Amino acid sequence: MHYVKNKRAKDGPCNICTNTRSLSWDHVPPKGSIEISTVEMRVLYETLAGTNEDLRIRESQNGLKFRTICGECNEFLGRNYDQVINEFAVSVGRYLKSTLTFPNIIQHRTTPVKLMRGILGHILSAKIDFDNAQLDEQVRGFLFDENAIIPDDIHIFYWVYPYDCTIILRDIAMPAVRGDFSNSGYFQIFKYFPIAYIVTNLTTYEGLDELTIYRHLPINAEVDIPLRLARTEHYHWPEMVDNGNIVLAGQSASNAVFSVPRIT
Numbered sequence: 001m002h003y004v005k006n007k008r009a010k011d012g013p014c015n016i017c018t019n020t021r022s023l024s025w026d027h028v029p030p031k032g033s034i035e036i037s038t039v040e041m042r043v044l045y046e047t048l049a050g051t052n053e054d055l056r057i058r059e060s061q062n063g064l065k066f067r068t069i070c071g072e073c074n075e076f077l078g079r080n081y082d083q084v085i086n087e088f089a090v091s092v093g094r095y096l097k098s099t100l101t102f103p104n105i106i107q108h109r110t111t112p113v114k115l116m117r118g119i120l121g122h123i124l125s126a127k128i129d130f131d132n133a134q135l136d137e138q139v140r141g142f143l144f145d146e147n148a149i150i151p152d153d154i155h156i157f158y159w160v161y162p163y164d165c166t167i168i169l170r171d172i173a174m175p176a177v178r179g180d181f182s183n184s185g186y187f188q189i190f191k192y193f194p195i196a197y198i199v200t201n202l203t204t205y206e207g208l209d210e211l212t213i214y215r216h217l218p219i220n221a222e223v224d225i226p227l228r229l230a231r232t233e234h235y236h237w238p239e240m241v242d243n244g245n246i247v248l249a250g251q252s253a254s255n256a257v258f259s260v261p262r263i264t
């Protein structure tokens, strides 16, 4: 039995700057990305494993949030990156909710370096256990330096996600190619309406578009990126375990949380 955990003690090491401070609540995704509602938080691992009976569910009245980063880091993400994350989410959401017909692939303008940095920052905060996993260490190393380029072995892919659940899964390994168990990669998964991201050491994954091809752009550079409106996957893709996929998970994955709006 796993209980939903989304906070640590009030004081502790910050998941981003690692200083021991008073910890603050970080909304993941950030406020302004989606309508904040009362959500039910569940432990993802038990849901995936199908052990739903006796599942402990906790409610949060204002969306999914984690008490894992200090006020300064929280404010840093909010000031520098959340606006770009939210603008991207709100405009992609408009396409998905629209009754108009769009081409299968459209181009949408965003600020990819800020978008990537913000996504990585919130992915770090969405882990209840403080640890020194490789990605966490790498992100800590460049996040506060505006001129630093996201390291070459971090690849971020994205696709549209027309579901109202939020799923954050940290530090798992899966086959690099579904159905082929000879090679695997490390993954971080962060999905919410209307867009999903995976962060991996792999240079390609299932034909998804890559954000990190823009890693060398200046932090404020805007560019049109492709959005494949016609490509949707199951809401538990790619972490679902099936004939073509297995998931190797550590402690942080067994504490992974997903949330769905409470049905009132």
Ligand SMILES: [Zn+2]
Binding pocket: 014, 015, 016, 017, 018, 019, 069, 070, 071, 072, 073, 074
């Ligand atoms: Zn901090």
